[in-house]
Structure formats: structure tokens, C-alpha cells
Amino acid sequence: MISLLLIALLFIVSLGGMIFSKNLIRKVMALNMLNSAVIILFIFFGSLKGSHAPILVAGEIDVVDPIPQALMLTAIVVGICITALALAFIYKLYDRYGTTELPEIEGQVYRDDQ
Amino acid sequence: MTSDAILLFTVIPLFGSFIALIEKVIPSIKVSKPIALGSFFLGSLLLGLFGKGIYEGVIYTTVVGGWPLGIGIGQQLDGLAWVALALTYLIYLPILLFSFSEGGYDSRFYFFLLLLQGGMAGIVLAYDIFNLFVFLEITGIAAYTLIAYQQKERALFAGFKYLMLSSLGITLFLLGVFLFYRDTGTLQYDTLRDWGQTGSTLGRMGSQFLPLGTSFALATILAGIGVRTAFLPYTWLPDAHGFAPHPISASLSGVVIKVSFIVVWKLIVLLKLEGAREFLLWMGSAIALIGVLRALTQTDVKVLLAWHSVSQMGYIFAGFGAGNEVAVTGSLYHMVSHAFFKALLFLSVGTVILFTGERTLKKVSGMGRYFPLLSILFTIGALSIMGVPPFVGYVSKSLIFEGIQDHPISYWMLFAASVGTVASFTKLSLLFRKSPMATEQTIANSHSITLNVWPLRNGYLGMILLAMFCIAGGAMGTYGIQFFSTILVQQGMVGSFGSVAKPSGFLWMRWEEYVKTMITLALGYGVYRFIVSKRGKALQEWANRFRISFDNQLTLLLCGLLLLTLFILGIKPR
Numbered sequence: 063m064i065s066l067l068l069i070a071l072l073f074i075v076s077l078g079g080m081i082f083s084k085n086l087i088r089k090v091m092a093l094n095m096l097n098s099a100v101i102i103l104f105i106f107f108g109s110l111k112g113s114h115a116p117i118l119v120a121g122e123i124d125v126v127d128p129i130p131q132a133l134m135l136t137a138i139v140v141g142i143c144i145t146a147l148a149l150a151f152i153y154k155l156y157d158r159y160g161t162t163e164l165p166e167i168e169g170q171v172y173r174d175d176q
Numbered sequence: 177m178t179s180d181a182i183l184l185f186t187v188i189p190l191f192g193s194f195i196a197l198i199e200k201v202i203p204s205i206k207v208s209k210p211i212a213l214g215s216f217f218l219g220s221l222l223l224g225l226f227g228k229g230i231y232e233g234v235i236y237t238t239v240v241g242g243w244p245l246g247i248g249i250g251q252q253l254d255g256l257a258w259v260a261l262a263l264t265y266l267i268y269l270p271i272l273l274f275s276f277s278e279g280g281y282d283s284r285f286y287f288f289l290l291l292l293q294g295g296m297a298g299i300v301l302a303y304d305i306f307n308l309f310v311f312l313e314i315t316g317i318a319a320y321t322l323i324a325y326q327q328k329e330r331a332l333f334a335g336f337k338y339l340m341l342s343s344l345g346i347t348l349f350l351l352g353v354f355l356f357y358r359d360t361g362t363l364q365y366d367t368l369r370d371w372g373q374t375g376s377t378l379g380r381m382g383s384q385f386l387p388l389g390t391s392f393a394l395a396t397i398l399a400g401i402g403v404r405t406a407f408l409p410y411t412w413l414p415d416a417h418g419f420a421p422h423p424i425s426a427s428l429s430g431v432v433i434k435v436s437f438i439v440v441w442k443l444i445v446l447l448k449l450e451g452a453r454e455f456l457l458w459m460g461s462a463i464a465l466i467g468v469l470r471a472l473t474q475t476d477v478k479v480l481l482a483w484h485s486v487s488q489m490g491y492i493f494a495g496f497g498a499g500n501e502v503a504v505t506g507s508l509y510h511m512v513s514h515a516f517f518k519a520l521l522f523l524s525v526g527t528v529i530l531f532t533g534e535r536t537l538k539k540v541s542g543m544g545r546y547f548p549l550l551s552i553l554f555t556i557g558a559l560s561i562m563g564v565p566p567f568v569g570y571v572s573k574s575l576i577f578e579g580i581q582d583h584p585i586s587y588w589m590l591f592a593a594s595v596g597t598v599a600s601f602t603k604l605s606l607l608f609r610k611s612p613m614a615t616e617q618t619i620a621n622s623h624s625i626t627l628n629v630w631p632l633r634n635g636y637l638g639m640i641l642l643a644m645f646c647i648a649g650g651a652m653g654t655y656g657i658q659f660f661s662t663i664l665v666q667q668g669m670v671g672s673f674g675s676v677a678k679p680s681g682f683l684w685m686r687w688e689e690y691v692k693t694m695i696t697l698a699l700g701y702g703v704y705r706f707i708v709s710k711r712g713k714a715l716q717e718w719a720n721r722f723r724i725s726f727d728n729q730l731t732l733l734l735c736g737l738l739l740l741t742l743f744i745l746g747i748k749p750r
Contacts (some may be wrong), residue, residue, distance in 0.1 A: 151336040158329040
């Protein structure tokens with residue numbers, strides 16, 4: 063139960079971070095944390111039943127559900143790609159706008175439109 | 177055709193994309209353009225071979241690597257998927273021709289374009305929710321990168337916003353996948369279909385209430401895809417589509433947003449989520465109107481077009497949401513027709529931007545005498561989006577209006593959106609005709625343009641192709657309707673609402689349709705006169721001050737998720 067609460071806390075904190083922090087890098091990190099929260103949730107759930115690693119060895123019984131682990135391996139890789147791409151975007155944005163603060167960039171965009 | 181061949185739809189573009197990347201490493205090997213074109217021909221050939229079976233109602237299913245279904249990665253080609261794939265290829269060729277002639281794109285561009293193509297094929301063919309997640313991400317990464325390909329400020333920012341919003345969406349989607357897997361122990365679509373039918377674990381759909389956890393899981397899954405489809409916050413779309421390179425704008429508006437809607441469509445029908453359907457009806461009517469209202473205030477030509485994509489997607493959602501056979505056929509037809517005319521409009525407007533270097537109506541207008549062919553092409557696109565016969569938009573819009581009559585509020589909202597569309601395209605046509613908005617600077621600008629049409633000949637070929645699709649889709653509307661409704665009804669993809677009479681003999685004979693079109697045009701012209709008047713301009717200035725900041729867009733996504741949960745739960749306005 064306590065684990066679930068901690069995961070929920072991580073989820074809510076990173077959701078808050080995504081919405082309320084003004085710095086783009088922090089937003090991306092919050093997104094990464096959010097992703098981790100879901101991944102941990104998945105793995106945690108998968109580990110509830112069984113106790114052994116799901117590696118195919120003769121005679122192995124009582125293994126955990128392998129599907130969540132297989133899925134999350136993919137999700138982790140995708141998450142890393144997204145984070146890397148987002149950081150690359152921020153680097154380029156910093157090049158153009160000279161800041162990583164969201165309100166300042168939005169202000170410059172607004173002025174461009176006038 | 178054997179079922180295994182459907183894997184080639186994903187494999188050909190993905191494999192091709194890596195071959196295209198060879199040119200990046202060894203620049204002397206010019207493979208990227210031939211491979212981009214080659215995968216088009218292979219893909220469409222394959223599509224043609226499957227066409228007959230699809231029309232006869234065959235559903236092709238296969239599993240990668242010969243594993244039993246449920247363990248291996250399943251792929252399925254049904255009617256909807258076939259239509260979506262055909263659409264991606266029909267738009268892909270003009271885009272490719274335009275990119276060739278525009279120039280300035282290197283092998284990385286074709287790499288990502290092929291990746292986009294393969295990702296979209298994967299989305300429509302996916303047979304389980306997790307595979308869907310992977311291909312959504314592949315499509316997403318290709319799309320974000322292509323939007324920012326030229327690395328201009330606004331495009332970078334737009335791409336970044338799109339990335340963050342849809343990543344938040346996809347994380348929610350993953351949460352939904354978790355909840356779903358926990359409740360059901362499976363991720364396959366066909367198990368979903370069984371639940372929808374037998375009424376076991378998830379069977380309490382429809383009129384009765386669903387458990388909160390399940391509703392939330394389904395809502396997160398739909399919301400995650402919904403960000404890509406732009407029915408939950410649509411706010412990223414205008415910037416992303418407006419500031420992308422011109423061929424990419426055409427592709428994004430033409431097919432990328434629709435491909436993910438195909439998935440929403442399948443999920444809602446398989447699970448019999450009538451609540452979500454009703455959500456789409458309301459949301460669709462609302463964003464059809466909002467999109468047009470915002471488009472009216474724009475002077476940036478491509479952003480204006482992008483707001484119209486929001487609005488036209490609203491028609492598609494509302495048509496699907498109305499749920500009877502006519503409206504749903506209209507919705508599918510409108511997906512196709514919107515792809516044709518919006519790609520045409522983006523490419524023709526993009527050509528003007530290429531030649532003049534200006535993208536606001538304040539600085540450029542009256543280009544028609546320099547580009548006679550282009551103004552004809554633009555006019556075809558504009559008349560199609562206004563729903564004027566005999567172009568393709570007329571057929572699909574009339575179908576949607578015909579089907580949605582049971583929902584008067586949505587009907588009138590869509591009607592108002594149509595009027596706004598006419599007004600806003602009358603405004604956009606200032607780009608080609610003489611303008612009361614033109615200042616001296618505009619005219620000076622217009623005179624200093626050097627004419628150099630020759631290098632774009634391939635681009636013109638692509639646009640002429642699209643214009644021909646627009647005319648053919650309208651002129652052969654009766655056959656089109658028959659084809660789409662056959663596919664939908666045969667494969668049970670309409671839904672569980674009662675079906676009404678087939679739309680037979682409706683198109684060309686009914687004078688009411690013509691009268692309605694005339695009224696819409698007249699009202700639209702009235703609105704146009706108002707928005708170019710002094711008072712209208714002041715109103716536009718005032719409206720343009722309201723913007724949704726990025727933080728609020730993220731919050732909107734969460735609000736939309738809650739609303740969708742409530743609708744799926746069965747708590748909704750009566």
C-alpha cells in the first residue's frame with residue numbers, strides 16, 4: 063500500500079512540475095519523472111505475483127508476470143528518446159530566443175505577432 | 177494475397193528510411209529521393225492488391241514471426257485501415273513531388289518522412305494497444321522533427337509544444353494501458369471486441385454505468401490518442417501545422433491527425449463506448465465553431481489554414497459522434513476529402529510564400545496575375561472546403577449535415593461553422609485577388625517579385641493531382657459513398673446506434689442542397705464584409721489578445737481527460 067502511495071505521490075508531483083514550473087528543462091525533467099512513475103507502477107504490479115525472474119530455465123516455477131517487464135523495457139527506451147529530443151529542442155530554442163524560461167519565450171512570440 | 181504481406185506496409189517505409197540515411201553517411205550515393213519514391217510505388221501496388229479482398233469484406237490478420245496470437249505482435253488490415261493507408265499514399269506522392277521541386281531538403285528529411293509513413297502504417301495496422309503506443313511514438317518523433325526541420329524560431333517552439341503535450345498524453349495513455357492490463361490481463365483488440373459483445377468484465381457498456389476505474393482507464397487511452405487527433409487540446413495544432421515546412425503541413429493536416437482518429441474510431445466501436453461517442457459529438461461541434469472563429473482573426477495565411485484543420489476535424493468528430501450510418505459514412509468521406517483539399521490549399525499557399533517570402537495577408541495580396549494556374553488550383557481547394565458542388569467537400573459535408581439532423585444544436589453549430597468557413601476563405605483569397613486591405617507597401621512588395629515558376633514544375637504536378645482528386649471525389653460522389661458505406665457496414669464499424677436509410681439518390685437532384693449552399697455562401701460573404709470593415713478589424717484585434725498559454729494547454733488536457741471520464745461513466749448533459 064505504501065508503495066502505491068509513493069508512486070501516486072511521484073505521479074502527482076511530476077504532473078504538478080510539468081504544469082507549474084516555468085523553466086523548460088524542468089518541465090522536461092518532470093515529464094521524465096512522470097514517465098518513470100508509470101513504469102514503476104507497471105513493474106510493481108508485475109512483481110506482486112510470483113517471486114522469480116521470468117527467465118526461461120527448466121524447472122523454474124513461480125515466476126513473475128513477464129509482460130509488464132517486456133512492455134516497460136520498450137517504454138523506457140521510448141522515454142529516453144523523447145527526453146533527448148526535447149532537450150535538443152530546448153538547446154535550439156535557447157539558441158534562438160536566448161532563454162529557457164517559458165513566459166519570456168511566449169512574450170517574444172506574442173511581440174512577433176503584433 | 178496472403179495475410180503476411182500486410183507487414184510490408186510497415187516494413188517497406190521503415191527499411192527504406194534506413195537506406196535513405198546511407199546518403200547522410202556517404203553523400204556521393206544519392207539514394208534518398210529514389211528510395212522515397214520507390215517505397216511509394218511498392219506501397220501503393222501492395223495496397224491495390226489488397227483492395228478487392230477488402231471490398232469483399234475480408235479482414236487480414238497476421239502475427240509477426242509465427243507466434244500464436246496473444247503472444248506475438250499482431251497486425252490487422254481491415255476496411256478502415258485500408259482507407260487510411262490509401263489516404264496516406266495518395267497524399268504522400270504530391271508531398272514528395274513538392275519537396276523534390278522545392279529543394280533544400282537533405283537525406284534526413286526523407287529519412288523522417290519515410291519514418292512518418294511507416295509509423296502511420298503501424299498505427300492503423302496495430303492489433304494491440306501496446307504496439308499502438310510504440311507506433312504512435314515513432315510517428316510522433318518523426319512529426320516533431322519534421323515540424324522543426326528548418327529550425328526557424330516559431331517552428332521550433334511549435335514542435336516543442338507539440339512534443340510536450342503529446343508526450344503528456346502518451347504517458348497518460350501508458351497509465352491507461354496499465355489499468356487496462358490489470359483489469360483484463362490482455363491488450364489485444366479482439367479480446368476487446370469480445371468484451372463489447374458478451375458483456376463479461378467490461379460488458380456493462382451503453383446505458384448502464386461503468387466502474388470508475390475502467391472508465392478512467394478507457395478515458396486515458398482515448399485522451400492519449402486524442403492529443404494527436406486534436407480533440408483534446410487542439411491548441412498545439414495551429415502553430416505546429418502553420419509553421420512546419422509546406423509539404424509537412426500538408427501531410428500533418430492531411431493524414432497524420434486522421435490516422436490516429438482511425439484508432440479512436442476502432443476502439444469506440446469495438447468497446448461500444450457510447451459515452452465517448454457523445455463526447456465526440458459535442459466536442460466536434462464545439463471545435464468546428466471555435467476553429468473557424470479563430471481562423472477569421474488570423475492574417476498569417478498558413479496559421480489560418482491550420483485553424484481550419486481544427487474546424488474541419490470538428491466536422492469529422494461530430495459526424496462520427498452522431499452515430500448513424502449516413503453521418504458516419506460522411507465522417508469517413510470527410511476524412512478523405514479534407515485530406516485532398518487541405519493538402520492542396522497548404523501546397524498552393526506554400527508556393528506563394530516560397531516565391532514572395534511573405535506569409536501575412538498584410539504584406540502580400542493580389543498575386544493572381546502572377547500565378548494564374550496557382551489561383552485556379554487554390555480556387556478548387558477553397559470551393560471544396562466551402563462545400564460548393566461539384567467538389568469533394570460538398571459530398572462529405574452534405575452527408576454529415578444529413579446525418580446529424582437528429583441533434584439540432586450540433587447541426588446549427590456546424591452550419592455556423594460553414595458560414596465562417598466561407599467568410600474566412602473569401603478573406604484568404606485576397607492572396608490571389610485584388611484587395612481592399614492592400615496598403616502601398618503591399619503593392620510595392622507585389623511588384624518587386626521575380627517570377628520563376630519553372631523549378632516548381634513537379635510541385636505543380638502534385639497540386640494538379642490533388643485538384644483532380646478533389647474534382648473526382650465530388651463528381652463520383654455516389655460511388656464513393658457506396659464504397660465507404662459498404663466497407664463500414666460490412667465490417668461492423670458503424671456502431672450500435674440504429675441505422676437510418678441509406679443515402680440513395682440524394683446528391684445531385686435535391687434542390688434543397690443547392691439552396692442551402694447558396695444561403696451559406698451569401699451569409700459567409702456577409703460575415704466577410706463585416707470582418708474587413710473597421711469595426712470587424714477592431715474586434716479581431718481584441719480577439720487576438722486572448723491566447724492560451726502553454727501551461728494552461730497542459731491543464732486543458734487534464735480537464736479534457738476528466739470530462740471524457742465523466743462522459744464514459746455515463747454522466748452527461750441530457
